[in-house]
Every structure is written in structure tokens, then in C-alpha cells.
Amino acid sequence: MSESRNAYIDAFPAEAKVVRAAFYSSFLALALGGVFGIIQTLHRTDVFRFIDSTDYYTVLTAHGVFLVISFTIFFLVGIFTWAITTSLDRSVKDIRFTWGWYSLMAIGITLTGVAILAGFTDSIDMSADVLFTFYAPLQGHPLFYIGLVLFIVGTWLAGADWFRTWWAWKQENPDERIPLPTFMVLTTMLMWYIATLGVAASVLLFLLPWSLGLIETVNPLLTRTLFWFFGHPIVYFWLMPAYMMWYIMLPKVSGGKLFSDPLARVVFVLFLILSVPTGIHHQYLDPGIAEGFKFIAMTNTMFLLLPSLLTAFTVVASMEHGARQRGGEGYFGWLKALPWRDPVFTGMALAGLMFAAAGFSGMINAGMNINYLVHNTFWVVGHFHLTVGTAVALTFMAVTYWFLPQVTGKALWNRSVALGQVVLWFLGMTFMSNAMHRGGLLGIPRRTAEPQYDGFEFEASVGSVAELDAQIALGGILLTLSLVLFFANVIGTALNGRSDTLPDNSYAETLSGPEDAPKVLDNLKLWTIIAIILVIFAYTFPLLSIIDRGGLFGPDINPFPVSIETIPMLAMALEGYTTAAVASAGEFAQATLLGVIR
Amino acid sequence: MGQATDTVERTEIGHDEFDPIGTLALIMVYFAILVALWLFMYFVEFLGNDPTVTGAVVPVVGLI
Amino acid sequence: MNIHTYEKLWLIAAMVLIVGFIATITYGSVALGITMVGDQEDTIEPRELSEDDRFGEPRVEQVGENEYEAYVVARTFMFQPDPIEIPENSEVTFYVTARDVIHSFSVAGTNINTMAIPGEIATMTAEFDEPGEYGIVCNEYCGSGHHNMEGELHVLPEDEFDLTELSVEADDEVALEDDDEVTLEIAVENGQLEDLETTIEAEIGDETFTEDVTVEGDSTYETTVSVDAADLGEGDHDWSVTVDDYEESGTVTVVDQLEDDGGDDDE
Numbered sequence: 001m002s003e004s005r006n007a008y009i010d011a012f013p014a015e016a017k018v019v020r021a022a023f024y025s026s027f028l029a030l031a032l033g034g035v036f037g038i039i040q041t042l043h044r045t046d047v048f049r050f051i052d053s054t055d056y057y058t059v060l061t062a063h064g065v066f067l068v069i070s071f072t073i074f075f076l077v078g079i080f081t082w083a084i085t086t087s088l089d090r091s092v093k094d095i096r097f098t099w100g101w102y103s104l105m106a107i108g109i110t111l112t113g114v115a116i117l118a119g120f121t122d123s124i125d126m127s128a129d130v131l132f133t134f135y136a137p138l139q140g141h142p143l144f145y146i147g148l149v150l151f152i153v154g155t156w157l158a159g160a161d162w163f164r165t166w167w168a169w170k171q172e173n174p175d176e177r178i179p180l181p182t183f184m185v186l187t188t189m190l191m192w193y194i195a196t197l198g199v200a201a202s203v204l205l206f207l208l209p210w211s212l213g214l215i216e217t218v219n220p221l222l223t224r225t226l227f228w229f230f231g232h233p234i235v236y237f238w239l240m241p242a243y244m245m246w247y248i249m250l251p252k253v254s255g256g257k258l259f260s261d262p263l264a265r266v267v268f269v270l271f272l273i274l275s276v277p278t279g280i281h282h283q284y285l286d287p288g289i290a291e292g293f294k295f296i297a298m299t300n301t302m303f304l305l306l307p308s309l310l311t312a313f314t315v316v317a318s319m320e321h322g323a324r325q326r327g328g329e330g331y332f333g334w335l336k337a338l339p340w341r342d343p344v345f346t347g348m349a350l351a352g353l354m355f356a357a358a359g360f361s362g363m364i365n366a367g368m369n370i371n372y373l374v375h376n377t378f379w380v381v382g383h384f385h386l387t388v389g390t391a392v393a394l395t396f397m398a399v400t401y402w403f404l405p406q407v408t409g410k411a412l413w414n415r416s417v418a419l420g421q422v423v424l425w426f427l428g429m430t431f432m433s434n435a436m437h438r439g440g441l442l443g444i445p446r447r448t449a450e451p452q453y454d455g456f457e458f459e460a461s462v463g464s465v466a467e468l469d470a471q472i473a474l475g476g477i478l479l480t481l482s483l484v485l486f487f488a489n490v491i492g493t494a495l496n497g498r499s500d501t502l503p504d505n506s507y508a509e510t511l512s513g514p515e516d517a518p519k520v521l522d523n524l525k526l527w528t529i530i531a532i533i534l535v536i537f538a539y540t541f542p543l544l545s546i547i548d549r550g551g552l553f554g555p556d557i558n559p560f561p562v563s564i565e566t567i568p569m570l571a572m573a574l575e576g577y578t579t580a581a582v583a584s585a586g587e588f589a590q591a592t593l594l595g596v597i598r
Numbered sequence: 599m600g601q602a603t604d605t606v607e608r609t610e611i612g613h614d615e616f617d618p619i620g621t622l623a624l625i626m627v628y629f630a631i632l633v634a635l636w637l638f639m640y641f642v643e644f645l646g647n648d649p650t651v652t653g654a655v656v657p658v659v660g661l662i
Numbered sequence: 663m664n665i666h667t668y669e670k671l672w673l674i675a676a677m678v679l680i681v682g683f684i685a686t687i688t689y690g691s692v693a694l695g696i697t698m699v700g701d702q703e704d705t706i707e708p709r710e711l712s713e714d715d716r717f718g719e720p721r722v723e724q725v726g727e728n729e730y731e732a733y734v735v736a737r738t739f740m741f742q743p744d745p746i747e748i749p750e751n752s753e754v755t756f757y758v759t760a761r762d763v764i765h766s767f768s769v770a771g772t773n774i775n776t777m778a779i780p781g782e783i784a785t786m787t788a789e790f791d792e793p794g795e796y797g798i799v800c801n802e803y804c805g806s807g808h809h810n811m812e813g814e815l816h817v818l819p820e821d822e823f824d825l826t827e828l829s830v831e832a833d834d835e836v837a838l839e840d841d842d843e844v845t846l847e848i849a850v851e852n853g854q855l856e857d858l859e860t861t862i863e864a865e866i867g868d869e870t871f872t873e874d875v876t877v878e879g880d881s882t883y884e885t886t887v888s889v890d891a892a893d894l895g896e897g898d899h900d901w902s903v904t905v906d907d908y909e910e911s912g913t914v915t916v917v918d919q920l921e922d923d924g925g926d927d928d929e
């Protein structure tokens with residue numbers, strides 16, 4: 001160990017190994033997800049089709065699950081572990097426990113992945129083409145749900161690990177403020193604990209027993225509502241680590257200081273209390289939920305804009321501080337003084353810029369009645385490729401260029417390639433996402449292998465569908481190239497030799513520090529209780545009403561497609577296909593079918 | 599802090615000397631864009647996309 | 663906690679934005695009457711749709727002068743009825759449910775869009791002022807044939823629209839020996855509320871019949887025409903019945919004597 005160097009791996013060699021493992025798991029998921037991403041982009045747009053359209057949904061399930069479950073979450077447990085140990089300046093309580101939760105997550109996602117990928121071959125009687133939302137009565141193989149449960153339990157244990165470490169620190173530092181990075185980790189995890197109750201209830205009480213054949217039926221609206229109880233806050237689970245990077249890394253790489261530590265705390269507290277009681281905004285067009293509940297979800301959602309809007313100011317002001325210290329001047333001229341040659345900075349700044357655009361399409365998504373226009377259209381896909389697909393993913397890739405040397409002890413393979421990579425991602429996403437938004441406004445649906453129909457065409461008042469498809473395909477290709485460059489850098493760095501000149505492990509200082517923040521902000525118990533109360537207010541009545549209407553286990557519905565009971569599935573599928581094929585003569589076809597069978 | 603990756607001159611600007619006027623300017627531009635786009639999306643794209651679901655409307659008349 | 667003045671300004675601007683958004687949406691709901699799909703309808707047993715009054719036979723019904731109701735079933739991988747036909751200048755309430763998994767019912771290029779959830783019935787009312795044709799897509803993944811799930815909504819000019827249904831029952835074979843008659847039992851159903859004035863034209867072999875009828879609103883008119891089998895003679899005879907644009911036709915065979923009363927052919 002060189003005395004001069006003070007990277008993360010030097011201070012925390014054991015933790016650095018876990019963080020590294022988490023990163024590599026995350027990158028593996030990113031690589032797989034990227035491959036599936038380009039396949040479906042070219043397929044949908046009819047540029048190049050080499051898979052069966054029925055396999056498209058296996059691809060889409062894999063793309064969704066690998067990217068938004070494994071890529072994002074593995075990466076964030078890595079940086080959270082880094083944040084806790086660095087900001088508390090102490091090791092985790094027990095590194096075996098840390099490896100334990102990492103392994104549980106890895107095993108879980110592997111099981112889920114196997115269940116999904118088995119859908120490509122007929123030789124294994126297993127599939128889970130249920131997309132990452134797994135709405136019942138679509139049914140996946142039990143392994144799919146079991147894997148997800150293990151993965152989520154792994155994240156719970158990770159949270160426990162960080163809390164333990166913090167408690168230990170608190171014993172020794174009873175009067176100190178919680179360091180900001182730790183504060184962010186803890187609030188995020190509290191939010192996550194509350195949020196995952198929804199999916200845990202949905203999977204453990206209903207979907208898993210149902211997929212195992214222990215219960216006959218489920219209530220599709222109930223499991224769907226429980227999914228979105230979790231499904232909305234999960235987007236903040238992805239986003240809050242990215243925000244953390246914007247608050248504690250971006251000011252530093254801009255050459256400045258964090259503008260306001262107290263406001264950063266306020267923002268994370270707001271996320272903790274407002275993230276969950278909003279999930280019904282994904283169900284604006286669901287029958288069976290009263291309009292009043294939808295309106296409440298909308299107002300909550302709109303107020304949830306506040307922490308993001310505040311973040312925009314604080315983060316930009318911190319960048320400006322850096323720019324002014326570097327000699328920047330004028331109302332807008334200071335922007336030129338920012339370190340645009342640094343991929344870590346440029347990646348995060350472009351991610352933030354994209355997030356500003358995403359904020360706008362998110363505001364539209366939140367607007368209850370305008371949802372008739374955009375719900376489940378390609379617009380939504382455009383939106384979340386800006387949020388999780390860029391604000392989060394590009395931030396993660398950009399900070400990788402700083403973290404990778406920290407946890408490997410090796411210098412980054414190539415900074416110029418890194419710079420090219422982040423710019424390419426930005427360009428690719430501009431094309432792809434913009435065209436997706438526009439396509440959505442024409443009514444082009446999401447999650448569809450061939451959005452080209454026999455009976456009608458989508459009408460564009462400006463441009464044409466072909467032009468949109470071309471932009472989407474072009475965007476997808478640029479994104480894929482960008483991924484190739486990213487992996488070149490990751491692999492190149494891993495193969496590099498040890499470097500003695502790494503920057504110190506550190507994060508941004510503050511202009512207005514924690515001493516300016518009211519003590520009550522650090523009262524995590526209080527905020528958790530408020531969060532729970534708000535959730536109870538927002539969800540008790542909708543859930544009771546759904547159960548009252550449709551029953552706990554719902555009306556009598558066949559699971560579809562059943563993965564373990566193959567015979568009823570075949571019968572159902574056969575019926576489905578026949579009726580679809582001879583749409584008008586549906587009844588006739590069935591009768592003949594029956595006749596033939598007899 | 600960190601390695602000297604660039605050779606730009608640094609002037610230390612403290613808490614009280616720093617007014618984020620550039621941020622205010624930028625964010626006001628953002629505000630204007632948001633308002634304009636919101637109005638466009640709601641009143642042109644959405645309301646122009648007839649027919650729209652209107653419930654069994656009792657037309658708002660008879661307010662005398 | 664000291665917040666910079668500029669940041670306070672932004673805080674206020676942000677609140678204005680949020681309140682403005684909520685106000686716009688509320689304006690849409692209250693002043694423009696844009697209602698959300700809600701929980702007005704009771705749940706329904708998806709397995710028993712075929713016995714249901716409304717969804718057993720997915721269709722369009724007239725319920726008021728310019729008011730119609732469409733009962734729509736979404737199922738893997740089709741919509742019923744298809745196409746949905748309604749007249750221009752009408753107010754249509756869609757009742758949409760799903761038979762198997764979650765689907766959607768989304769009329770492309772309009773703000774008519776809902777989830778179709780098994781067990782739940784979505785209701786949406788919309789006005790159609792002009793004739794036109796719309797595509798209907800399912801925008802919720804519903805299984806491997808999801809991309810094939812489409813339908814059509816036809817808004818017809820008033821004079822092309824009706825809810826008339828013609829059905830004819832006739833024998834396939836008639837025997838000479840029993841002095842049988844060739845009979846067409848004709849039923850004209852008028853699903854609209856106003857009376858339907860029309861002419862029933864029937865043809866059996868060379869014989870023609872014409873009857874001017876008034877079918878009252880929401881009712882069925884039944885009539886029978888017949889010809890002696892002997893007049894037609896042995897052999898195949900075509901018949902047809904026309905009411906407005908609707909036509910039913912078939913062939914009847916007059917034979918000397920029926921081979922085997924009632925029994926099915928069992929080859």
C-alpha cells in the first residue's frame with residue numbers, strides 16, 4: 001500500500017471488494033439489458049427483425065428487469081456502502097454480513113433471470129414473460145417471484161447493515177449531525193422499507209402461492225394496486241442515489257461546494273414522506289378506483305415535484321459556485337467555465353439536463369385527466385428513458401469513471417473515450433426519447449412488438465411514423481455504441497495495472513453546512529412516522545374498497561399463461577389463437593374445434 | 599482536493615460572497631419553458647385530441 | 663436555517679407551478695366535465711360474461727335520442743364487437759370489461775383510453791360529432807399475441823347508421839310427398855328507438871313477395887312467407903330476403919321424400 005495514495009480501496013480494502021462486486025454485477029445487467037434494448041428497438045421500428053414477435057415479450061421482460069432491478073439496484077448498494085463508510089469514516093460492523101446480503105441479492109436475481117431467459121427455449125418448461133410489472137392474471141414461473149423476494153430481502157439486509165454501522169457510529173459521536181451522505185442513505189432506505197411492503201404483500205400473500213397452485217385465484221386490481229404502491233417509490237429508489245451524486249459529487253467535480261446542506265436534507269425528507277402515497281397515479285385509467293382517490297394521488301404527486309425542483313436549484317447553484325471559482329462570469333457565461341472535458345462532470349451535467357426535460361413529461365404524466373392522452377403510449381417509454389434511462393443511468397456511468405479507480409486502485413483506462421461515451425448517450429437518448437414522446441402523442445402503444453396494424457395507421461400531423469421510427473432506431477444504435485465504449489473503459493480499467501496517482505477518496509464540502517440545518521431534520525423516527533401516516537391515509541380506503549368490491553382473491557379467473565400446468569395453458573392459448581385468427585367467426589371456430597377434439 | 603486535472607486559476611468564493619444569479623437566470627428560463635409547454639400540451643395537444651371522455655355531462659348552464 | 667433569497671424566489675415559483683398544474687386539471691374536470699374512469703359499476707364475474715345481459719352479446723344499443731351504449735369485451739387477442747359502429751352526432755357510453763387478463767381499450771388518436779381489468783367494468787362517455795374511422799389498440803401487454811390485438815370504431819353518417827338486424831330461418835330440405843311448403847321465417851329487429859319504415863323483399867325460386875312494414879322502436883317484427891313445394895318442383899331453389907342493405911340468402915332442396923327423418927348423417 002503506498003503511503004501517498006489515499007483512495008477508497010486504501011482506507012477500506014474489504015468494503016472496496018464488495019462495492020466492486022456490486023458494480024460488476026450491475027454492469028453485467030447493463031450489458032445484457034443493452035443487448036435486449038437494441039433488439040427490441042430494431043424490432044418495434046421494423047428496421048430489423050430477427051426474433052419472433054412472440055419472443056419480443058421475453059426480451060422486453062429481460063430488458064426491464066435487468067435494467068431497472070439489477071443494474072440500478074446493484075449499483076446503488078455499491079455507492080451506498082461507499083457513502084456510509086466514507087462519510088462515517090468507519091468500516092461496516094461485520095463484513096461477512098455485507099457479503100451475505102450481496103450474495104442473497106445475486107442469487108435472487110440469478111433465479112429471476114433464469115426464469116425469464118428460459119422463456120427463449122421450449123426445451124425447459126419455464127417462462128416468465130410477465131414484464132417487470134408482472135400484472136396478474138399473467139403468471140410467471142414461481143422461480144421468478146422467489147428470486148425477486150430474495151433480491152429484495154437482500155436489499156433489506158443491506159439497509160440493516162448501513163443502519164447498524166450508523167448506530168455504532170452514533171454511540172461514539174452522540175452529539176454530531178448525521179453526515180449528509182449517510183443521512184441520504186438512511187432516508188432512502190426508510191422510504192424503501194415502506195415501499196417494498198406493497199410488493200412483498202403482493203408477491204408473498206398472492207402471486208407466489210398462486211403460481212405454486214396453493215390458491216386458485218387472485219384479484220387483479222388488488223395485486224396491481226399493491227404493485228404500484230411499490231412501483232412508484234421504486235423510481236425514487238433509483239433516483240435518490242443519483243441525486244446523492246448530484247449533491248455530493250457534482251459540486252466537487254465542478255470545482256465548487258454544495259450550496260446548501262440543509263436544503264439537501266429537506267429534499268430527502270420530502271422524498272421519504274411523499275414517495276409512497278402517490279402510486280395510484282399509475283392507475284388513473286383503472287376501473288374500480290374512485291375518481292376521488294385518483295385526485296388525491298394527483299395532488300400528492302404534484303407536491304412531490306417540489307423536492308425535485310428544489311434540487312434543480314441547489315445543484316445548479318453548486319455548479320455555478322464551481323464555475324465562478326474557476327473564473328466564470330455573466331448570467332450565462334459562467335457555464336463555459338465548467339470542466340466540460342471531465343467525463344464525470346459532463347456525464348452528470350448532461351444527465352441533469354435530461355432530467356429537466358424528463359421533469360416536464362413527468363408533470364404531464366402526473367396530470368390526472370391528461371392521462372387519457374398519454375397513458376401506456378410510447379410517450380411513457382420516452383419519459384422513463386429520460387429519468388431512469390438517463391438521469392439515473394448516465395449519472396451512474398459518469399460517476400463510475402470516478403468510482404472505478406477508487407475501488408480497484410487502477411487508473412481509468414481512457415478519459416477521452418469516457419467523454420465520448422457520455423456525450424454519445426446524451427445524443428442517442430435525445431433522438432430516441434424525443435421520437436418516443438411524439439409517437440406516444442399519436443397513440444402508438446408501448447410494450448408492443450409490432451405497432452403496425454392491419455386496420456388503420458397512426459396519423460402524424462408533423463412528420464411521419466416512418467420518420468419517428470428512423471429516429472428511434474438511430475437513437476438506439478447510438479446508445480448501444482455508447483454502451484460499447486463504456487464497457488471498453490470498464491474492462492480496460494480492470495486490466496490496467498495498479499496506479500499510484502489516484503485522487504483522494506472525498507466528497508463535496510458545503511457552503512452552508514449542517515450547522516445551519518434545524519436539528520429536527522435529523523429526527524428520522526419522526527419522518528418515518530409521518531411517512532407511514534400519510535401512506536395509511538392515502539391507501540387504506542382505496543385498498544379496502546378494492547377488496548370490498550372484488551374480494552381478496554378476486555373473481556374466478558384462469559391464470560395466464562400458466563407456466564407449470566402446461567395443459568390448461570395450451571388449451572387457453574389454442575382457444576385464444578383460434579378466436580383471434582377468425583375474429584368474426586370466433587364462435588364458429590370454437591365449435592369446430594370442439595367437434596374435432598371429440 | 600483531488601489531483602490537479604486542470605490548471606484553471608481558482609479564487610475562493612465564500613458563502614456570503616456568492617449570489618447564484620446565473621442559477622436564478624437559468625431556472626427562470628426553465629420556468630418559462632415549463633409554463634409554455636404545459637399550456638401547449640394541455641390546451642392544444644390534449645384538448646385538441648377529441649373526442650374526449652366527458653362523463654354523462656350535465657352541461658354547465660342555468661347559472662342565470 | 664438560512665435560505666438564499668433567490669432560492670426562496672424559486673420556492674415560490676415552484677409552488678405557483680404546482681398549484682397552477684392542479685388548477686388546470688381541476689378546470690378540466692369541473693368546467694370541461696372530463697371525468698375519470700371510476701368505480702361506478704359493480705364488479706362482474708369474468709368467467710360468466712357469456713351469461714351476462716350486457717356482455718353476453720357485446721353490442722351497441724340505443725338508449726336515448728342521440729345516446730348509445732357500447733358493451734365491449736376485451737379478450738386475448740381481440741375486441742368484441744368489431745367493428746363498433748355508432749352514428750355521428752351521438753353520445754356514446756362505453757362499458758368495457760376483460761375476460762381473461764388485463765387489456766386496454768384505447769381509441770387511437772383520441773382521448774378515449776382505459777384499462778380493461780377482469781372483474782371490473784370501465785365506463786367512458788364521449789361525443790362523436792363527425793363521421794370517421796378510428797383504430798382501437800390494446801396498449802397493455804396481454805400475452806404473446808398482444809400486438810395483434812386491434813379493433814375498429816366506425817362513426818357512420820346518420821343516414822348510413824341503423825341497428826337493424828335481419829334473420830331468416832328456413833329448411834334445407836323439403837319433401838314433396840308430405841305436401842310441404844317452403845317457408846321463410848323472417849325477423850326484423852329494430853334496435854333503434856324510433857320506428858323503422860322499410861320494405862321486406864323475399865324471393866323463393868321465381869316467386870317474389872313484398873311487404874311494407876313499420877317496425878316499432880326497440881322491437882322485432884316477424885313474418886312468414888311460404889310457397890308450396892309442389893309449385894317449385896324437385897331440385898335446388900335459391901331464396902333471398904332483403905331489408906334495406908341487409909340480405910340473407912340460401913338454398914332449399916325439394917326432394918321426393920325425406921330419406922331419414924331427423925337423424926344426423928353419420929358417416
Ligand code: HEM
Pocket residue numbers: 034037038040041044060061063064067068071072131132133381384385388389390393445446447448449475476477479480483
Ligand atoms: C441501449 C440502450 C437502450 C435502448 C436502445 C432501449 C430501448 C427500449 C425500447 C425501445 C423500449 C420500449 C419497448 C416497448 O415498449 O415495446 C424500452 C423499454 C424499457 N426500457 Fe429501455 N432502452 C435502453 C436503455 C435503458 C436503460 C438504461 C433503462 C433503465 C435503466 C431502460 C429501461 C427500460 C424500461 C423499464 C422499459 C420498459 C419495459 C416494460 O415496458 O416492461 N432502458 N427500452
Ligand SMILES: [Cu+2]
Pocket residue numbers: 231232233235279281282
Ligand atoms: Cu409513478
Ligand SMILES: [Cu+2]
Pocket residue numbers: 765766800801802803804805808809811
Ligand atoms: Cu394487449
